[in-house]
Amino acid sequence: MMSKGKILVIDDSEVLLARIKAALTAVGYEVIATSQTVGLGRHLKACDLTIVDFHMPGFDGGNVVASLQSALSERESRPLFYLYTSDEGVGSTYRQLGFDGLFTRKGDDAALVAQVNAVFRMLQLQRLAKRER
Amino acid sequence: MTSAASSPGERRNVARTRELSIGTKLAVAIVTVLSAVSALVYTEVAARERANLVDAKALGASMIADLLAASLEAPLEFADGDAVEVELAKLMKNPEVVYAVVQPTDLEMTPTVVSSGTDTPAVEEATLAKRSFTGAMRGRVEAVRPVVARSGAPVGIVGIAFSLAKEDSIYERTKARIFWFSLAITVGTAGMLIAIARIQIVRRVDRLVDAANELQRGGGRVRLSGTSNDELGRLGDAFNAMSDAIRDRETRLEAANARVRELLDHMKQAILAFAPDGTVAGEWSRRAVGIFGRDLEGKAISELLYPRAQHAFDAEVEAAQQWFDVVFQIDPEVWDEIAPLAPAEVRIPGDDDQGRILELDFRPIVQEGRVARVMMLATDVTDERKLAEAVRSQEEAHSRQMAAMRRLVAGGGHIFVSFLEGSDQRIDACLGILADAKSLIRSTDIDRLFHHVHTIKGEAKAFDLGDLASIAERIEDRLSELRDQARGEGYTSSGSVHAELASDLLQARRAIKESAEVFVAASPIGRAALDQVTVSRSDVRAMWELASGIGGPLAEVAARLAARPFGEATAAILGSVPTWAEREGKRVRLEVDGREVSVPPDLARVLPPVLTHLARNALAHGIEPPNLRGAAGKMEVGLVRITCEPGPSGPKIVFEDDGVGLEVGANPHLFDAGYTTRSEASEIAGRGVGLSAVRDELECIGYSVTCESELGRFTRFVIRSRGDARNSDHLHGAT
Numbered sequence A: 001m002m003s004k005g006k007i008l009v010i011d012d013s014e015v016l017l018a019r020i021k022a023a024l025t026a027v028g029y030e031v032i033a034t035s036q037t038v039g040l041g042r043h044l045k046a047c048d049l050t051i052v053d054f055h056m057p058g059f060d061g062g063n064v065v066a067s068l069q070s071a072l073s074e075r076e077s078r079p080l081f082y083l084y085t086s087d088e089g090v091g092s093t094y095r096q097l098g099f100d101g102l103f104t105r106k107g108d109d110a111a112l113v114a115q116v117n118a119v120f121r122m123l124q125l126q127r128l129a130k131r132e133r
Numbered sequence B: 001m002t003s004a005a006s007s008p009g010e011r012r013n014v015a016r017t018r019e020l021s022i023g024t025k026l027a028v029a030i031v032t033v034l035s036a037v038s039a040l041v042y043t044e045v046a047a048r049e050r051a052n053l054v055d056a057k058a059l060g061a062s063m064i065a066d067l068l069a070a071s072l073e074a075p076l077e078f079a080d081g082d083a084v085e086v087e088l089a090k091l092m093k094n095p096e097v098v099y100a101v102v103q104p105t106d107l108e109m110t111p112t113v114v115s116s117g118t119d120t121p122a123v124e125e126a127t128l129a130k131r132s133f134t135g136a137m138r139g140r141v142e143a144v145r146p147v148v149a150r151s152g153a154p155v156g157i158v159g160i161a162f163s164l165a166k167e168d169s170i171y172e173r174t175k176a177r178i179f180w181f182s183l184a185i186t187v188g189t190a191g192m193l194i195a196i197a198r199i200q201i202v203r204r205v206d207r208l209v210d211a212a213n214e215l216q217r218g219g220g221r222v223r224l225s226g227t228s229n230d231e232l233g234r235l236g237d238a239f240n241a242m243s244d245a246i247r248d249r250e251t252r253l254e255a256a257n258a259r260v261r262e263l264l265d266h267m268k269q270a271i272l273a274f275a276p277d278g279t280v281a282g283e284w285s286r287r288a289v290g291i292f293g294r295d296l297e298g299k300a301i302s303e304l305l306y307p308r309a310q311h312a313f314d315a316e317v318e319a320a321q322q323w324f325d326v327v328f329q330i331d332p333e334v335w336d337e338i339a340p341l342a343p344a345e346v347r348i349p350g351d352d353d354q355g356r357i358l359e360l361d362f363r364p365i366v367q368e369g370r371v372a373r374v375m376m377l378a379t380d381v382t383d384e385r386k387l388a389e390a391v392r393s394q395e396e397a398h399s400r401q402m403a404a405m406r407r408l409v410a411g412g413g414h415i416f417v418s419f420l421e422g423s424d425q426r427i428d429a430c431l432g433i434l435a436d437a438k439s440l441i442r443s444t445d446i447d448r449l450f451h452h453v454h455t456i457k458g459e460a461k462a463f464d465l466g467d468l469a470s471i472a473e474r475i476e477d478r479l480s481e482l483r484d485q486a487r488g489e490g491y492t493s494s495g496s497v498h499a500e501l502a503s504d505l506l507q508a509r510r511a512i513k514e515s516a517e518v519f520v521a522a523s524p525i526g527r528a529a530l531d532q533v534t535v536s537r538s539d540v541r542a543m544w545e546l547a548s549g550i551g552g553p554l555a556e557v558a559a560r561l562a563a564r565p566f567g568e569a570t571a572a573i574l575g576s577v578p579t580w581a582e583r584e585g586k587r588v589r590l591e592v593d594g595r596e597v598s599v600p601p602d603l604a605r606v607l608p609p610v611l612t613h614l615a616r617n618a619l620a621h622g623i624e625p626p627n628l629r630g631a632a633g634k635m636e637v638g639l640v641r642i643t644c645e646p647g648p649s650g651p652k653i654v655f656e657d658d659g660v661g662l663e664v665g666a667n668p669h670l671f672d673a674g675y676t677t678r679s680e681a682s683e684i685a686g687r688g689v690g691l692s693a694v695r696d697e698l699e700c701i702g703y704s705v706t707c708e709s710e711l712g713r714f715t716r717f718v719i720r721s722r723g724d725a726r727n728s729d730h731l732h733g734a735t
Helices: A014-026 A041-046 A061-071 A109-132 B008-015 B022-071 B073-077 B081-092 B125-129 B165-216 B231-266 B286-292 B301-305 B315-326 B332-341 B382-437 B443-462 B466-486 B495-522 B526-531 B537-550 B552-562 B566-574 B576-583 B601-622 B626-631 B690-700 B722-734
Strands: A006-010 A030-034 A049-053 A080-084 A101-103 B097-104 B112-115 B133-137 B140-148 B154-163 B270-274 B280-284 B345-348 B356-367 B370-380 B440-442 B491-493 B588-593 B638-645 B652-657 B703-710 B714-721
Touching: A006 A014, A006 A041, A014 A030, A014 A109, A041 A061, A049 A061, A049 A109, A061 A080, A080 A109, A101 A109, A101 B315, A109 B315, A109 B332, B022 B073, B022 B081, B022 B133, B022 B140, B022 B154, B022 B165, B073 B081, B073 B140, B073 B154, B081 B097, B081 B112, B097 B140, B125 B140, B125 B154, B165 B231, B231 B280, B231 B286, B270 B286, B286 B370, B301 B315, B301 B345, B315 B332, B332 B356, B332 B370, B356 B382, B382 B440, B382 B443, B382 B495, B382 B526, B440 B443, B440 B466, B443 B466, B466 B491, B466 B495, B495 B526, B537 B552, B537 B601, B566 B576, B566 B588, B566 B601, B576 B588, B576 B601, B601 B638, B601 B652, B601 B690, B601 B714, B690 B703, B703 B722, B714 B722
Parallel strands: A006 A030, A006 A049, A049 A080, A080 A101, B588 B638
Antiparallel strands: B097 B112, B097 B154, B133 B140, B140 B154, B270 B280, B270 B370, B345 B356, B356 B370, B440 B491, B638 B652, B652 B714, B703 B714
């Protein structure tokens, strides 16, 4: 089955990573799940979407996304960076933190799948709208 | 739909109020024309009247001049100046004569001139030179006549000037009369014409305009009455026809709209449409009102679908809003590309915490080559999802139960059987306690009830029987209340709790029965599983062998003890047949009847491998692949059916499949070792071993196996004791 898109997931919980990977792979996405924050440059280049946890030991999602974005050169295509958290206070500042969007209801795999599907629909809509112009 | 405050026509009419009405224009025209005509007529008539007066005067002047000329003939011929003067004096007595001159031809006579005043102008020489003249000039009539003697010789010229003062006076009076008369005629005629025009034209046109305006406002059936057979009458008829046609079209349009609305309202989907600005526009179905509320016009579609978007960012809401925006920018030709990117379903607030789940479908409404509006069809699938979820939960619960039961069956079904019997007895004990207690119940009875129910609950949980455990817990809650009430007195009134407890206990009994049925369904030996006890196989065998030597009833009981339920022999193939079939690329359903039938120990020992051989044989040689079965008009899923029924000398077992069959007569060595109908061996059969092994195993213990078949329909193997087989052959032979 052709992949619906490539997703990089960064979280410090291996259990959560396994669940997220299983849930998204089951609906057709190609998923790279990692708790490491170094050496992700090669994964980023081919990704459509990067999902980042906020609360991680030693650093937060904002630092991570800044570091990931700086790893990409100007010419490279940039994936979308989405913050994944149930912390409403942090979630409301997703833009300031450098994220393109926010996934909520952390822990609810079905809700995550629905939100990821929505993001990929938006990507396809943007491509279609650009083509039609 | 509300009507407009004023129609465009009326607004045009208001803008034109400064213009003159047709009535005024007609009146002005009539008055102008009549005035002009009247002026012309007046002028002409007046002129004619003066001319007539002057002509009359001229005629008189002529006659008088002729008479004077005649009367002056002799005086002039005979140069009688006095006579001339006398004649002239007579003439001057006429007050209308203002001048007279007689000019004799005889030069010796002087002309005689008489006039009414010194400033009265004379008759000019030029006029006299004309010799015979009558005409009006210089405000008077002048007549000149020659005077001719009898001999025909001219003797002189006479000229008379008559005053027109009288005629002028008459003329002035006449002219005034003519003026007033003309004016009266003009005014009267104008008035009549204006009135006629007003009645026949202006008012009728006004009525037509009013009717048109009323028609424009949608004022129902508008007709003009009293039309006549003239142009305006025909215009009125045409208007009535147009009004009827419009009304008819409106009626048909209303009926069509009503039918469409009825269709929309009877569809189970909520149907509405939204415009490029994202708001609801146009009509919506009754179901839409039920789901989204009233007064949908102008409401944002994103608000209807996502009324509680709470978070700083919601990807689903964002994606939906983007779709609502982009969908109006695209070419309708690419609708099939964009439709899958629409939100497929939403959950909106409903009557309970779960909300309402709507499946969404969108359709474009194209006008002039562009998507003008988008129609949304929302189907409420809440109940279906709840039902599906409930079914799934039940299926999962059932699967868990079945798995638990199978584990029980595999690990010790007799324990479960003990539990079922024990729980049933405890329920009986509880119902007995309640029956004895009647309206008052003692603490000791409550404690006894508690013990029984608590045990049932614990054992139910151990066997994963959630329903029974829940019922037991409910009973415990009620008993706790009673216990609290009975504390102190040592007893309490059971009241309505008595009936509730009895009902719960009966419900628990039903749950136990249901568990038993699940257990029977999970057991390969069926209902016989409920009769299980645990004994040592070697002890049973030893007892059977001992009793066989003795014979009699003891041997029969021992044989029954040693016998096994037929279902046990099928346990090995129950789960394996579907797997073997899948490996062969086939689909098979296995049915077993007579699981409870007792099978002697010898037969029970060999049946598992025998049935295994027969099953693998059926899958390899009998059952066709699904496509071939379909082409042959059979169900794609093949059937293997095993039945066991008691026979006179032992059970009769029939193993049958609905596969291709074979010609038994053409295969006399069917049960011979090495014989196979397949060119290649597969994993499960084809080596020519199975059926020979079957026959050998069975013959060792006094049983036989025969094969019946019909090509294309079935193959049937019948296993029975040799005694029964002989009797059967005998019977067939006798027939």
